[in-house]
Amino acid sequence: MKDPKNTRVVVGMSGGVDSSVAAYLLKEQGYDVIGIFMKNWDDTDEFGVCTATEDYEDVIRVANQIGIPYYAVNFEKEYWDKVFTYFLDEYKAGRTPNPDVMCNKEIKFKAFLDHALKLGADYLATGHYARVIVEDGETKMLRGVDSNKDQTYFLNQLSQDQISKVMFPLGHLTKPEVREIAKKAGLATANKKDSTGICFIGERNFKEFLSQYLPAQPGRMETLTGEYKGEHQGLMYYTIGQRHGLGIGGDGDPWFVVGKDLERNVLLVGQGFHNEALYSDAIIATKVSWVSNKEKPKEFRCTAKFRYRQPDNNVTVRLLDNDEVEVIFDEPIRAVTPGQAVVFYNGEECLGGGTIDKIFKNEKQLTYVG
Amino acid sequence: MNKYYADYAATSPIHPDVVEEMTEVMHHIYGNPSSIHAYGREARKIIDEARNVIAKSIHANFNEIIFTSGGTEADNMALIGTAYANKDKGKHIITTAIEHHAVLHTCEFLEQNGFEVTYLPVDKTGRVSVEDVKNALRDDTILVSVMFANNEVGTIQPIAEIGQLLSEHQAYFHTDAVQAYGLLPIDVKKMHIDLLSVSAHKINGPKGIGFLYENTGVRLQPYFYGGEQERKRRAGTENVPGIAGFKKAVEIIQKDRQKKYDFYEQLREKFIQRLKEESINFKINGSESNYLPHIINVSFPGTDVEAFLVNLDLEGISASSGSACTAGSLEPSHVLRAMYGSESDELFNSIRFSFGLGVTLEDVEDIAKITAKVVKRLTD
Numbered sequence: 001m002k003d004p005k006n007t008r009v010v011v012g013m014s015g016g017v018d019s020s021v022a023a024y025l026l027k028e029q030g031y032d033v034i035g036i037f038m039k040n041w042d043d044t045d046e047f048g049v050c051t052a053t054e055d056y057e058d059v060i061r062v063a064n065q066i067g068i069p070y071y072a073v074n075f076e077k078e079y080w081d082k083v084f085t086y087f088l089d090e091y092k093a094g095r096t097p098n099p100d101v102m103c104n105k106e107i108k109f110k111a112f113l114d115h116a117l118k119l120g121a122d123y124l125a126t127g128h129y130a131r132v133i134v135e136d137g138e139t140k141m142l143r144g145v146d147s148n149k150d151q152t153y154f155l156n157q158l159s160q161d162q163i164s165k166v167m168f169p170l171g172h173l174t175k176p177e178v179r180e181i182a183k184k185a186g187l188a189t190a191n192k193k194d195s196t197g198i199c200f201i202g203e204r205n206f207k208e209f210l211s212q213y214l215p216a217q218p219g220r221m222e223t224l225t226g227e228y229k230g231e232h233q234g235l236m237y238y239t240i241g242q243r244h245g246l247g248i249g250g251d252g253d254p255w256f257v258v259g260k261d262l263e264r265n266v267l268l269v270g271q272g273f274h275n276e277a278l279y280s281d282a283i284i285a286t287k288v289s290w291v292s293n294k295e296k297p298k299e300f301r302c303t304a305k306f307r308y309r310q311p312d313n314n315v316t317v318r319l320l321d322n323d324e325v326e327v328i329f330d331e332p333i334r335a336v337t338p339g340q341a342v343v344f345y346n347g348e349e350c351l352g353g354g355t356i357d358k359i360f361k362n363e364k365q366l367t368y369v370g
Numbered sequence: 371m372n373k374y375y376a377d378y379a380a381t382s383p384i385h386p387d388v389v390e391e392m393t394e395v396m397h398h399i400y401g402n403p404s405s406i407h408a409y410g411r412e413a414r415k416i417i418d419e420a421r422n423v424i425a426k427s428i429h430a431n432f433n434e435i436i437f438t439s440g441g442t443e444a445d446n447m448a449l450i451g452t453a454y455a456n457k458d459k460g461k462h463i464i465t466t467a468i469e470h471h472a473v474l475h476t477c478e479f480l481e482q483n484g485f486e487v488t489y490l491p492v493d494k495t496g497r498v499s500v501e502d503v504k505n506a507l508r509d510d511t512i513l514v515s516v517m518f519a520n521n522e523v524g525t526i527q528p529i530a531e532i533g534q535l536l537s538e539h540q541a542y543f544h545t546d547a548v549q550a551y552g553l554l555p556i557d558v559k560k561m562h563i564d565l566l567s568v569s570a571h572k573i574n575g576p577k578g579i580g581f582l583y584e585n586t587g588v589r590l591q592p593y594f595y596g597g598e599q600e601r602k603r604r605a606g607t608e609n610v611p612g613i614a615g616f617k618k619a620v621e622i623i624q625k626d627r628q629k630k631y632d633f634y635e636q637l638r639e640k641f642i643q644r645l646k647e648e649s650i651n652f653k654i655n656g657s658e659s660n661y662l663p664h665i666i667n668v669s670f671p672g673t674d675v676e677a678f679l680v681n682l683d684l685e686g687i688s689a690s691s692g693s694a695c696t697a698g699s700l701e702p703s704h705v706l707r708a709m710y711g712s713e714s715d716e717l718f719n720s721i722r723f724s725f726g727l728g729v730t731l732e733d734v735e736d737i738a739k740i741t742a743k744v745v746k747r748l749t750d
Contacts, residue, residue, distance in 0.1 A: 073677075119681060
């Protein structure tokens with residue numbers, strides 16, 4: 001590796017505390033740091049002021065504090081074509097997409113990485129909680145040390161080619177440590193609230209947002225045995241395992257979404273958090289991508305997460321054709337949801353992941369899940 | 371690394387003599403020009419002298435100059451002020467698609483408030499046609515606003531011809547001369563201009579000061595209320611040091627105007643010639659006959675403006691795309707869109723270089739060389 005001062009690192013700065021500290025740490029280490037803000041979504045308030053402006057203002061303040069040049073780049077078109085279109089298509093198909101995974105794969109670590117390379121960058125850095133190491137002649141992605149913040153789940157689609165050009169300066173830190181560094185350095189974003197939710201929706205009402213793009217089709221709620229339980233507002237507003245917003249009263253355990261019948265536009269519900277219908281023991285995942293280029297055994301043991309922040313589950317992975325794998329769980333798992341990511345780990349190492357496509361129990365596909 | 375400033379159309383360095391003049395005023399003259407004592411009179415004298423110099427620079431009368439905070443305020447005042455003062459005569463306004471946003475966004479505001487605005491197209495060189503102005507004119511047209519020369523591509527508009535045309539019509543004629551002032555001769559009387567906006571910081575003066583020329587008899591509704599400054603057109607204690615600096619900048623810019631103009635022509639030729647020698651693919655956006663010599667807008671096929679500008683900056687060259695930013699990222703230029711259509715490549719691969727005080731022939735050669743290097747890297 002080159003001397004830091006001859007190593008140009010482009011930091012993706014969002015105006016949040018994490019990427020601010022990432023830029024700060026790299027600068028402290030002596031790298032040739034450039035801060036770049038990505039504008040992926042066009043959104044203006046009633047006075048025509050772009051909502052991204054506030055975040056960019058924070059990037060400017062922090063970049064000036066640190067003493068690095070800052071720029072912005074516009075990927076609205078790429079984001080719309082690659083992420084938002086996928087997002088809507090998945091909802092149309094009754095699934096629950098993960099736009100953050102897609103954004104990392106197609107925008108942050110593709111379009112943005114290309115942009116950084118065009119600026120003569122050696123590396124692209126972000127404020128993700130993950131680690132990158134070089135071992136056995138290749139680059140590996142490890143979980144962030146802060147297990148509560150680890151973001152490898154969202155980075156699972158990154159290839160060897162991508163990950164070898166990436167730095168994650170926060171990977172060895174915990175969130176409280178990051179805040180502390182920001183405070184000590186007096187960074188303008190030190191006390192800024194973390195953003196929540198999907199980036200382009202922000203703090204807004206999710207239903208309202210989605211209804212601007214997809215027509216909501218209200219329909220019936222039924223149990224798996226066909227008992228009518230009321231009306232739903234549109235299948236896309238619900239995800240597997242969800243409890244809130246069903247409005248089914250009565251005695252006994254609370255009601256949960258257990259599935260969707262797209263053809264009949266029926267939301268399938270069941271009683272009890274541990275409702276049997278919510279459990280599955282195997283899946284088929286598609287669009288599987290591995291961080292390593294080395295050939296994988298046809299079958300191997302590892303752990304997996306089926307949603308963000310879920311504890312690891314022991315599984316067996318069998319490679320199928322066409323970037324597909326079969327994943328067999330040691331124990332049944334609740335609310336595995338089509339469209340979400342399945343991500344594989346070997347200890348600290350994130351191996352890669354794919355999209356949850358088909359769900360099985362006792363070797364039978366659970367068609368009601370979607 | 372050498373640094374090169376090539377964004378004079380965005381703003382220009384303050385001339386040292388202007389700094390000296392302003393410093394002097396700030397040190398010694400602090401009276402309020404409206405006060406009736408010696409300190410006030412001293413300050414008032416500075417403003418009157420400046421008003422005199424500035425009025426003469428465009429062949430206007432002394433009392434036809436209103437000092438503003440800059441070009442944007444002058445544009446706003448001209449458009450909103452005349453629109454509201456003359457709405458009994460009509461609600462139709464004509465402007466062009468290539469105006470500065472200070473005009474365009476003000477027109478949008480007026481549209482939201484019951485006025486009707488016609489946005490005239492331009493040809494591929496960025497020039498509006500007098501014939502189009504004529505055809506757009508209606509009995510209820512109250513204002514025509516056409517910029518003197520465009521800030522992004524430098525194309526000079528047929529101002530005298532439009533003025534002539536409008537001299538027979540009720541509509542007032544406003545021109546945003548922010549980019550042209552100081553480089554082109556302007557005679558508001560001969561050109562039949564009723565309202566004209568100028569900003570000091572484009573001509574090596576300070577930021578935060580400009581003026582609106584208002585032809586005697588123009589009906590203009592003020593929108594700053596307070597004291598009686600600027601003949602009640604623009605209330606608020608005057609920016610005395612700014613006005614003093616503005617005057618000095620005007621005096622300097624007028625001196626050897628033709629010589630400077632000719633030198634900018636030389637810079638332009640040298641720059642283009644040097645780019646040609648580098649055998650890279652490029653094309654000049656704008657007019658070959660009606661242009662401001664110090665603005666050169668160049669399209670480089672196969673490049674992408676965002677990466678291009680950052681690369682230039684990292685190589686020490688400060689240039690611009692000439693268009694607006696939202697949250698720091700570039701929106702495709704409305705000027706290039708008006709010239710070429712919204713799908714054309716020029717919208718995404720054009721850079722504006724603009725030169726001015728202190729730039730040498732060697733500088734533009736270096737800038738061309740470095741630019742060519744970046745083009746080669748980006749199109750590899």
